[in-house]
Amino acid sequence: MSKITEAFSNGKAFIAFLTAGDPSKEKTIEFILAMEEAGADIIEIGIPFSDPIAEGPVIQNANTRALSHGIHTDDIFDLVRDVRSKSNVPLAFLTYINPVFYYGYEKFFKKCKEVGVNGIIIPDLPYEEKEEVVAIAAKYDVDLISLIAPTSDDRIKMIAKTSKGFIYLVSSMGVTGIRSEIKTDLEDIIGEIRKVTNVPVAVGFGINTPEQSKNIAKVADGVIVGSAIVKIIEKYGDNATPYIKEYVATMKEATRI
Amino acid sequence: MNKGRYGMYGGQYIPETLMNELLNLEKQHNFYKNDFEFKKKLQTLLNVYAGRPSLLYYAGRMTEDLGGAKIYLKREDLNHTGSHKINNVLGQVLLAKKMGKTRVIAETGAGQHGVATATAAAFLGMECEIFMGEEDTKRQALNVYRMELLGAKVNPVYSGTKTLKDAVNETMREWTTRVHDTHYVLGSVMGPHPFPMIVRDFQSVISEEIKGQLFEIEGRLPNAVVACVGGGSNAIGSFYNFIDDMEVKLVGCEAGGEGIDTEYHAASLTKGEVGIFHGMKSYFCQGNYGQIAPVYSISAGLDYPGIGPEHAYLHDMKRAEYVPITDREAVEGFEYLAKQEGIICAIESAHAIAQAMKMAKTMDKEDIIVVCLSGRGDKDAESIQKYKLAKSNNNSNNYNTNNNSNNTNANTDNSYDGGI
Numbered sequence: 001m002s003k004i005t006e007a008f009s010n011g012k013a014f015i016a017f018l019t020a021g022d023p024s025k026e027k028t029i030e031f032i033l034a035m036e037e038a039g040a041d042i043i044e045i046g047i048p049f050s051d052p053i054a055e056g057p058v059i060q061n062a063n064t065r066a067l068s069h070g071i072h073t074d075d076i077f078d079l080v081r082d083v084r085s086k087s088n089v090p091l092a093f094l095t096y097i098n099p100v101f102y103y104g105y106e107k108f109f110k111k112c113k114e115v116g117v118n119g120i121i122i123p124d125l126p127y128e129e130k131e132e133v134v135a136i137a138a139k140y141d142v143d144l145i146s147l148i149a150p151t152s153d154d155r156i157k158m159i160a161k162t163s164k165g166f167i168y169l170v171s172s173m174g175v176t177g178i179r180s181e182i183k184t185d186l187e188d189i190i191g192e193i194r195k196v197t198n199v200p201v202a203v204g205f206g207i208n209t210p211e212q213s214k215n216i217a218k219v220a221d222g223v224i225v226g227s228a229i230v231k232i233i234e235k236y237g238d239n240a241t242p243y244i245k246e247y248v249a250t251m252k253e254a255t256r257i
Numbered sequence: 258m259n260k261g262r263y264g265m266y267g268g269q270y271i272p273e274t275l276m277n278e279l280l281n282l283e284k285q286h287n288f289y290k291n292d293f294e295f296k297k298k299l300q301t302l303l304n305v306y307a308g309r310p311s312l313l314y315y316a317g318r319m320t321e322d323l324g325g326a327k328i329y330l331k332r333e334d335l336n337h338t339g340s341h342k343i344n345n346v347l348g349q350v351l352l353a354k355k356m357g358k359t360r361v362i363a364e365t366g367a368g369q370h371g372v373a374t375a376t377a378a379a380f381l382g383m384e385c386e387i388f389m390g391e392e393d394t395k396r397q398a399l400n401v402y403r404m405e406l407l408g409a410k411v412n413p414v415y416s417g418t419k420t421l422k423d424a425v426n427e428t429m430r431e432w433t434t435r436v437h438d439t440h441y442v443l444g445s446v447m448g449p450h451p452f453p454m455i456v457r458d459f460q461s462v463i464s465e466e467i468k469g470q471l472f473e474i475e476g477r478l479p480n481a482v483v484a485c486v487g488g489g490s491n492a493i494g495s496f497y498n499f500i501d502d503m504e505v506k507l508v509g510c511e512a513g514g515e516g517i518d519t520e521y522h523a524a525s526l527t528k529g530e531v532g533i534f535h536g537m538k539s540y541f542c543q544g545n546y547g548q549i550a551p552v553y554s555i556s557a558g559l560d561y562p563g564i565g566p567e568h569a570y571l572h573d574m575k576r577a578e579y580v581p582i583t584d585r586e587a588v589e590g591f592e593y594l595a596k597q598e599g600i601i602c603a604i605e606s607a608h609a610i611a612q613a614m615k616m617a618k619t620m621d622k623e624d625i626i627v628v629c630l631s632g633r634g635d636k637d638a639e640s641i642q643k644y645k646l647a648k649s650n651n652n653s654n655n656y657n658t659n660n661n662s663n664n665t666n667a668n669t670d671n672s673y674d675g676g677i
Contacts, residue, residue: 050548051417051534053429054272060416072546097270097533102547124270124536128260149274151436159273170274174434 004119004143004165007041007090008200012217012255013166014039015202016248017094017226019046019062021071023237025079031233031244036089038245039252044121044226047076047095054123056177058227061234073103077115084116092119092145092165097129105136113140119165121145127159138164148193149173150184156192166200166222167193171207177227179206187219210254217255225251261450264573266566269449271429271536278436283451285356290458295355302347306380307337309344309462313470313627319597319617326480326620328613329627331467333491334602340632341463341491342373346442348459350377353440360384360435363442364428366421367393367557368400369632370444375409377442385409388428390420393557400636418551421561425535445488446565449536453565460494467627468498475625481506481616484629485608486579487523487559489568491631496577506578508616509568510608512554513581523552525564526572526579534562539569555584555644558605558632586611588641591634603632604641 007013016035020028032043048063048071055063080091093112100108100122112120120142125133130144137144143165148156150173160167169189171182182203190201203216204224216223232247233240261267261283269279289295303309312332320328333341353361361383365371371387378385387404391413394401401411412431417423425448432441443452446460464482471479482499484492486509499505514522522528525540532541534549542550542562554560571577582590587604590611595601602610606629613628620626 051422051426053426053535054433056430057416064417067548074546098541098543098549099547101533102530102543123272124533126269126271126273126276128269128276147273149272149276151274151277153277155273155277173274173436175430 002118002141002143002165003090004042004092004145005200008166008221010041012257013041013200013202013222014248014252014255015042015044015204015222015224016040016229017044017046017224018229018233019048019059019066020076020079021048021066021069022062022230022233023065024069025071025075027238027240029079029082030241032083032089033087034241034245035248036087038248040089040248041222042090042092044092044094044224045076045080047073047093047099049096049099052096054175056175056227058178058230058234059176062230073099077111080117081115090118091116092121092143093117094121094123097122097125100133105133109136109140109142112142117142119143119145121147121168123147127155148189150189152189156189157196160193160197160199163197163199166202168224169201169203169220171203171205176205178208178231182206182212182216186216190219210250213251213254214257217257223251223255261454263453263567263570266538266569267450267453268533268538269536270533270538271449272433274433275436279449279451281356282455286352286451286455286458289352289355295351299348299351302351303344303462307343307347308335310466310470311335313467313474315474316598319594322597323614323617325617325622326624326626327622328617329471329479329625330600330630331463331495331627332630333463334600334606334630334633338369338373338376340369340373340603341460341494341629342370342444343376344462344494345444345456345459345490346370346373346377349440349442349455350374350381350383353442354381354383356440358383358438358440360386360439361442362386362388362428362431362439363444364421364424365389365444366424366560368397368404369558371409371411372400372403372407374442375404375407378409379407386431387411388414388424388431390414390418390424392419393421393424421557422549445490446493446567447488447535447537447539447563453537453567456490457493457497457567460490461497463491463494463629464496464498467495471625471627478502478505479625479627480504480620481508481626482629483508483510483609483613483616483626485510485559485605485631486564486568487512487561487605488563489565491629493565493567495627495629496571500571500576507571507576508612509577509579510582510612511579512556512559512608513583513586514553514555516583517581521553522581523554523560523562524581525562526568527581529562537563537566539563539566540572555587556604556608558603559608580612582608582611584644588644590614591637591641600630601634601638602630603634604637606631607634
């Protein structure tokens with residue numbers, strides 16, 4: 001069992017996202033450790049990209065802030081190495097295909113293994129295109145995490161069958177960001193997934209309240225929260241640690257049914 | 258990874274939310290492009306509404322003055338709405354209607370693709386929303402009004418560099434929010450498969466007509482076909498039916514801006530590197546670590562950091578040649594064509610004119626060059642006047658994409674969206 005999948009073995013997993021370098025490399029390390037301490041089971045680290053087409057305004061702005069401070073892929077590998085020297089928490093990157101392609105697939109995934117990244121989510125790499133990285137990622141023990149959307153329909157089984165680590169179930173149409181309501185019939189989609197695989201299913205996009213966290217945890221194996229955390233970072237900047245900690249602890253607690 | 262590829266380029270690098278929609282779009286397009294009724298309807302619209310076939314005009318004075326190859330101009334500028342954009346837009350909006358969509362969305366740089374989409378939407382009774390960088394909405398207030406007049410809602414885009422690339426990002430985001438009733442009318446031969454194929458299919462009417470018209474006049478093929486390239490839709494339209502005629506030289510003109518040795522250009526093939534962005538693998542202007550670079554051109558329509566995947570392939574195969582044309586050369590071409598032939602062309606198309614001026618002199622009098630005049634230039638007259646003024650007042654080179662000062666706002670003022 002991979003380190004990412006293992007994170008689902010103690011009840012429902014809480015997966016927390018932040019953008020690397022927002023507001024700084026040092027603070028990103030501090031925030032990651034704080035989130036782990038508060039109960040996050042997996043940390044998703046966003047490698048900022050100039051044009052993040054799957055993101056709503058909150059994470060777009062975090063990308064812009066991080067890039068304006070000059071952070072780049074090698075800095076982020078250093079940052080992860082630092083986190084790894086202090087923590088064993090499973091780590092996954094979230095980024096777009098171009099920064100990975102530009103770095104070089106072989107070199108990128110080799111580096112992931114070297115510094116201790118366990119998984120990767122690439123929103124603009126659908127099933128049809130994943131062939132070009134899947135073998136290389138596997139070679140370096142990095143789980144290439146598949147996304148399933150409310151519109152996936154007849155594609156659900158095909159995607160689920162070859163999934164690794166966990167399945168990222170997109171809760172709603174559109175881009176990332178806080179939503180007051182999740183309308184998609186998640187149980188139905190999870191039922192379809194369950195017919196072909198036991199890989200854990202975590203739900204993301206729009207989740208921000210403990211109530212939502214609790215409701216998702218009832219039907220899925222994990223809850224993914226991004227924009228709500230990034231918003232706290234946006235608001236409190238360098239001083240965000242206690243607020244992030246409190247928020248993550250509350251959200252994690254809500255998953256314990 | 259086999260679908261929608263041109264060699265290694267193209268593909269469908271797009272969020273899962275859109276995949277079923279793209280697969281369906283491909284299926285529907287493949288069906289309707291061979292459907293007699295659909296083809297008849299589109300052809301009728303192209304004839305009676307858009308004004309096709311467009312003229313193939315022999316530029317006699319220009320030819321004589323340059324003293325070399327004969328120059329013919331394919332007058333896409335005479336189409337309804339003033340550019341080749343209408344060819345693709347009528348096809349896509351008609352297809353969207355067949356697919357049961359009631360709403361169309363589109364990106365636009367300075368407004369021409371937006372105006373064409375709003376036009377087709379009005380004419381075919383669809384709801385329409387256009388996404389346009391905030392910078393461009395300010396500089397193109399008139400085009401914003403034209404779109405609104407046509408019944409479209411114009412959404413300013415505040416993200417990123419607030420220009421065309423960001424307008425594409427935002428239109429894609431909007432599409433993921435609402436695919437069930439909405440079709441994204443992509444404006445160029447770019448984006449995820451099947452868009453590069455669909456847009457090329459609808460634009461290939463340009464080379465189909467050139468071939469027939471030139472055969473009627475000259476009884477033969479041209480020696481060269483020249484077109485400007487942003488995303489590359491008028492170029493692929495002009496090249497497509499000549500790709501197998503190996504004796505026909507195909508030349509695409511990229512935006513060289515202030516020069517390809519400066520940072521102010523949009524020459525994706527000349528200076529860019531292979532990357533994956535906006536759904537496709539192709540060449541892009543990018544910075545370190547694969548961040549997409551801000552680009553610059555005097556022409557808003559060529560001011561895009563990438564190029565369609567089929568062009569990337571034609572480039573690698575050496576079937577087509579891509580050359581950078583600077584702002585200065587394009588402005589010279591713009592003025593030259595006005596004075597020699599009495600035609601004010603778009604600043605985008607002027608890049609192709611500038612290249613034809615260079616080539617004609619080196620060719621024989623029996624040789625023939627066809628230049629695609631992709632759009633008309635009324636919208637550029639004011640900005641070129643400003644550009645000239647800025648150049649004569651201030652011999653500086655500090656042009657910048659987002660700079661809106663008096664010296665530099667000439668770069669995209671009133672330009673049309675010829676590239677994408």
